Amino acid sequence: MSAPLTAKSHPRLAFIGGGQMASAMVAGLLRAGQDPASILVVEPTPAQRAHLEQTLQVSTAACADARLSAADVVVWAVKPQVLRQAADAARAHLGAALHVSIAAGLSLQTLSDWLHSQRVVRAMPNTAALVGAGVTGMAAAEGVSAADRQLAASVLAATGHCFWVDSDERIDAVTAVSGSGPAYVFHFLEAFQAAAQTLGFDTEAARELVLRTAAGAVAQAQLGEPFGMLRARVTSPQGTTAAALNCLDAQGTPQAMQAAVRAAYERAAALSLELSGQTA
Ligand SMILES: NC(=O)c1ccc[n+]([C@@H]2O[C@H](COP(=O)([O-])OP(=O)(O)OC[C@H]3O[C@@H](n4cnc5c(N)ncnc54)[C@H](OP(=O)(O)O)[C@@H]3O)[C@@H](O)[C@H]2O)c1
Numbered sequence: 001m002s003a004p005l006t007a008k009s010h011p012r013l014a015f016i017g018g019g020q021m022a023s024a025m026v027a028g029l030l031r032a033g034q035d036p037a038s039i040l041v042v043e044p045t046p047a048q049r050a051h052l053e054q055t056l057q058v059s060t061a062a063c064a065d066a067r068l069s070a071a072d073v074v075v076w077a078v079k080p081q082v083l084r085q086a087a088d089a090a091r092a093h094l095g096a097a098l099h100v101s102i103a104a105g106l107s108l109q110t111l112s113d114w115l116h117s118q119r120v121v122r123a124m125p126n127t128a129a130l131v132g133a134g135v136t137g138m139a140a141a142e143g144v145s146a147a148d149r150q151l152a153a154s155v156l157a158a159t160g161h162c163f164w165v166d167s168d169e170r171i172d173a174v175t176a177v178s179g180s181g182p183a184y185v186f187h188f189l190e191a192f193q194a195a196a197q198t199l200g201f202d203t204e205a206a207r208e209l210v211l212r213t214a215a216g217a218v219a220q221a222q223l224g225e226p227f228g229m230l231r232a233r234v235t236s237p238q239g240t241t242a243a244a245l246n247c248l249d250a251q252g253t254p255q256a257m258q259a260a261v262r263a264a265y266e267r268a269a270a271l272s273l274e275l276s277g278q279t280a
Helices: 020-031 046-056 066-070 080-093 108-115 127-131 146-159 168-179 181-197 203-221 227-233 240-250 253-279
Strands: 013-016 039-042 059-061 073-076 098-101 120-124 134-140 160-164
Touching: 013 020, 020 039, 020 046, 020 127, 020 146, 039 046, 039 066, 046 059, 059 066, 066 080, 073 080, 073 146, 080 108, 098 108, 098 146, 108 120, 108 253, 120 146, 120 168, 127 134, 134 146, 134 168, 146 160, 168 181, 168 253, 181 203, 203 227, 240 253
Parallel strands: 013 039, 013 073, 039 059, 073 098, 098 120, 134 160
Antiparallel strands: 120 134
């Protein structure tokens, strides 16, 4: 498709990389009323370009071209290992856009160096972005204005809740909690389902029971009471729930949770260092 990027009331957006996350963001933006004619996706795989054009009606390009220079915001949605090469390929067409990167582990300084710009926002979304229920932490380089922050947040909010933090170090912390967090929840659900099966429920029945129990508890927790208070209210002394929770405590579940989140945080910091090494 060779249509120019047009803007009605919405900013003109370009995505570099048209995979899972970019598709989820574009779908969210369209649901929020963004005009598909204002979105260009640069994506090398022909089948993925055809899919994006057919399902989302956006313009696509196999590689960066002159249309990119019209973009108000360029979203970098490629794997961190290819972002530098993609930036080099796009540089001649980048214009004066605000850059928003969702690539894991690439620091603001690294992004600014590779993109030759100080108007850079680094974001850490999570996989729930794919169903519009994501959590995204964002950090801004020094050249990002208040208006830029609003613009970046309006794009990232297409996939769920987003919030600002003030440094790369805090993005590592976000990575350890909400970035990797969905997998902790899946791990818990998996173990809970397996435990239910030991009491005679088949796979599907156990899945249904566990999922409905988790969804109901989350819905109740969202009303705002502290988690500990909610737990205490359903835990009678000597009762069944107390028997289970005593067992979880004896097995060290809270300590395991702390160690897990700490391990993710340290790994995020180490990965950032490794990926920043590519700047040399
Ligand atoms: N998925 C998540 O839950 C999640 C969460 C947090 C952060 N992120 C970050 O989001 C970014 C995208 O992740 P994803 O899951 O959407 O990955 P993905 O599905 O693999 O999408 C990346 C896309 O970029 C394309 N691409 C490769 N080289 C390119 C280039 N030079 N120019 C333009 N496009 C190029 C890839 O095409 P080919 O397949 O042909 O290589 C692929 O379609 C990653 O940096 C990841 O760290 C993802």
